[in-house]
Amino acid sequence: MKSFQYVITDEMGLHARPAGLLAKEAKNHDSEISITKGDKTVSCTRLMAIMGMCVKKGDTVTITINGGDEEAVYTAMKNFFSENL
Amino acid sequence: MLKFIGKGVYSAIAIGKVSVLQKSYTDTTRLKADDKNGEISRLEKAKNEAIAQLQKIYEKALADAGEESAQIFDIHLMMIDDEDYNDAIRDMIEEGFSAEYAVAETGKSFAATFSGMDDEYMRERAADVKDISNRIISCLKGEATENTDSGNDLIICAEDLSPSETMSFDKSKIAAFVTAYGSVNSHTAILARSMGIPAIIGIGRDFLSAVKNGDTAIVDGGTGELVVTPDKETLITMREKQQAEIKEKSLIEENRGKENITIDGTKIDIFANIGNPENVKNALLYDAGGIGLFRSEFIYLDRSSYPTEEEQFEIYRQVLSEMGDKKVVIRTLDIGSDKSSDYLDIPKEENPALGLRAIRLCLARPEIFKTQLRALFRASVCGNLAIMFPMISSVNELIEAKRICDKVKNELDEKNIPYDKNTEIGIMIETPAAAVISDELAKHCDFFSIGTNDLTQYTTACDRQNPYLDKFSDTENTAILRLIEYTAKSAHDNGIWVGICGELAADTSLTEKFLKIGIDELSVTPSFVLKVRDKVRKIKLEG
Numbered sequence: 001m002k003s004f005q006y007v008i009t010d011e012m013g014l015h016a017r018p019a020g021l022l023a024k025e026a027k028n029h030d031s032e033i034s035i036t037k038g039d040k041t042v043s044c045t046r047l048m049a050i051m052g053m054c055v056k057k058g059d060t061v062t063i064t065i066n067g068g069d070e071e072a073v074y075t076a077m078k079n080f081f082s083e084n085l
Numbered sequence: 086m087l088k089f090i091g092k093g094v095y096s097a098i099a100i101g102k103v104s105v106l107q108k109s110y111t112d113t114t115r116l117k118a119d120d121k122n123g124e125i126s127r128l129e130k131a132k133n134e135a136i137a138q139l140q141k142i143y144e145k146a147l148a149d150a151g152e153e154s155a156q157i158f159d160i161h162l163m164m165i166d167d168e169d170y171n172d173a174i175r176d177m178i179e180e181g182f183s184a185e186y187a188v189a190e191t192g193k194s195f196a197a198t199f200s201g202m203d204d205e206y207m208r209e210r211a212a213d214v215k216d217i218s219n220r221i222i223s224c225l226k227g228e229a230t231e232n233t234d235s236g237n238d239l240i241i242c243a244e245d246l247s248p249s250e251t252m253s254f255d256k257s258k259i260a261a262f263v264t265a266y267g268s269v270n271s272h273t274a275i276l277a278r279s280m281g282i283p284a285i286i287g288i289g290r291d292f293l294s295a296v297k298n299g300d301t302a303i304v305d306g307g308t309g310e311l312v313v314t315p316d317k318e319t320l321i322t323m324r325e326k327q328q329a330e331i332k333e334k335s336l337i338e339e340n341r342g343k344e345n346i347t348i349d350g351t352k353i354d355i356f357a358n359i360g361n362p363e364n365v366k367n368a369l370l371y372d373a374g375g376i377g378l379f380r381s382e383f384i385y386l387d388r389s390s391y392p393t394e395e396e397q398f399e400i401y402r403q404v405l406s407e408m409g410d411k412k413v414v415i416r417t418l419d420i421g422s423d424k425s426s427d428y429l430d431i432p433k434e435e436n437p438a439l440g441l442r443a444i445r446l447c448l449a450r451p452e453i454f455k456t457q458l459r460a461l462f463r464a465s466v467c468g469n470l471a472i473m474f475p476m477i478s479s480v481n482e483l484i485e486a487k488r489i490c491d492k493v494k495n496e497l498d499e500k501n502i503p504y505d506k507n508t509e510i511g512i513m514i515e516t517p518a519a520a521v522i523s524d525e526l527a528k529h530c531d532f533f534s535i536g537t538n539d540l541t542q543y544t545t546a547c548d549r550q551n552p553y554l555d556k557f558s559d560t561e562n563t564a565i566l567r568l569i570e571y572t573a574k575s576a577h578d579n580g581i582w583v584g585i586c587g588e589l590a591a592d593t594s595l596t597e598k599f600l601k602i603g604i605d606e607l608s609v610t611p612s613f614v615l616k617v618r619d620k621v622r623k624i625k626l627e628g
Contacts, residue, residue: 012206016160016213017160024163047163048169051207054207
């Protein structure tokens with residue numbers, strides 16, 4: 001299992017578009033990817049649930065990756081967050 | 086004739102025929118279904134159809150409203166595939182409910198979650214969930230989702246419009262949208278704006294009972310007013326307003342990005358006058374070449390204590406950086422006993438126009454002046470700044486003001502605070518005395534800007550505020566033009582530039598005269614920039 005923390009810098013937070021991209025991206029990997037904000041954790045493939053977390057600019061989220069290809073997914077997710085959020 | 090007021094979205098006037106949008110899909114009477122597998126396959130088929138429709142709408146939005154707006158439908162495509170949403174629908178079907186009912190109830194419950202969030206953006210997403218749910222339901226029922234409204238200039242009236250409904254109309258047939266609910270940040274508002282269609286939203290439920298298909302109506306997207314079955318007079322007035330708007334828009338489109346150059350090649354700068362930082366966007370909208378007069382008074386008025394250096398710095402920095410490398414002429418404090426705040430404690434005067442005001446006040450209270458100058462010089466590195474002193478009437482005043490500038494610069498040097506050493510220093514020519522000694526003044530500054538409003542008032546001895554004096558204060562007065570002519574000559578003899586920033590600068594009957602005199606710059610209200618440009622481009626000076 002690997003994880004990293006990320007502080008959202010996008011003005012609009014984790015809004016619909018990046019959440020949708022995140023869900024698409026998460027479906028492409030074998031590893032299970034989840035996002036945690038505070039005491040709430042949801043799978044990254046669940047678009048509306050991610051939006052429901054209402055992640056805003058300045059919020060810290062933790063991304064956890066669990067599975068066979070977690071090394072590669074870890075790098076891919078880190079890049080995804082710094083590029084989109 | 087009936088009038089309703091809502092929030093205007095796109096500032097333009099539309100006159101057309103009402104078309105009330107009837108919605109039928111909320112009706113999901115078929116509650117139960119026994120054939121669970123049958124319902125699941127119906128659902129799958131409807132979902133695939135909905136996805137195909139959304140892909141088409143995405144393409145249409147891309148073409149009609151641009152990529153940013155089209156993204157909405159990209160998101161719809163992602164939402165329609167959401168795991169939780171699909172699981173919830175299937176669970177209900179498994180419990181024995183019909184596909185229609187399962188989609189409707191799931192849509193409602195997801196929408197309610199979004200509606201309850203304390204974030205405006207997320208609350209708007211409730212409309213997206215409802216929109217995709219209604220689309221699936223329509224597909225389940227085999228209803229057509231394309232709008233088949235006939236006729237042109239339609240004013241679409243509805244309780245609410247989903248993004249895909251907004252997008253489903255034939256753009257060429259739509260004159261305007263009016264909805265009972267919605268906010269200016271809703272998709273409908275954003276889509277209407279990007280398609281350039283006037284819209285009024287949040288006008289309230291009552292309007293729907295007042296309109297019927299075919300009624301003539303006027304939508305003013307600027308004021309947010311809807312007029313249903315207008316009387317003849319209103320119709321004529323609004324038609325005229327509409328024509329004037331169309332004319333202004335074409336003037337903008339024709340002259341935007343063009344040079345201020347006469348037929349025979351004489352060029353002039355056309356800048357904008359502004360009174361606060363918010364006006365910068367207007368100056369840029371109307372394509373001003375710079376700011377010829379930024380009145381700094383607003384910083385001092387309507388408050389109870391002096392503005393700090395930091396506060397001022399932030400305002401100047403903002404304006405300078407927004408204007409980029411375009412010149413920004415900031416006029417130092419120009420207030421007196423007629424335009425003042427209590428904390429400034431300026432004694433009441435019998436005749437404020439001739440009183441302790443503008444540069445006189447600044448020289449009498451050098452600390453106020455120094456604070457402003459420090460903020461200005463510090464901001465000078467953020468853009469192309471020029472500083473201008475108002476109400477100069479003697480060479481000594483100018484020398485004294487410049488001496489204070491040098492003091493401020495020395496203090497900044499000592500503290501190693503950067504500033505632009507080439508910042509131009511100029512003066513307003515707005516007293517007859519300044520115009521008459523402009524040959525002397527030109528030796529001590531980098532530019533002149535002629536303030537024709539005060540220059541006219543002081544030259545003709547006519548109070549600007551006195552309406553009975555209008556006919557005596559003839560702005561084409563030979564005396565004023567001679568002073569302008571002499572000021573321009575003094576400037577050019579001494580190799581400095583000269584502009585006009587009073588109301589006369591926007592008087593297009595004088596533009597040719599100003600060009601002949603050799604005025605280098607005209608500074609006008611932002612919305613006049615392109616009118617003056619249009620005039621300049623039609624002038625031929627030779628022959």
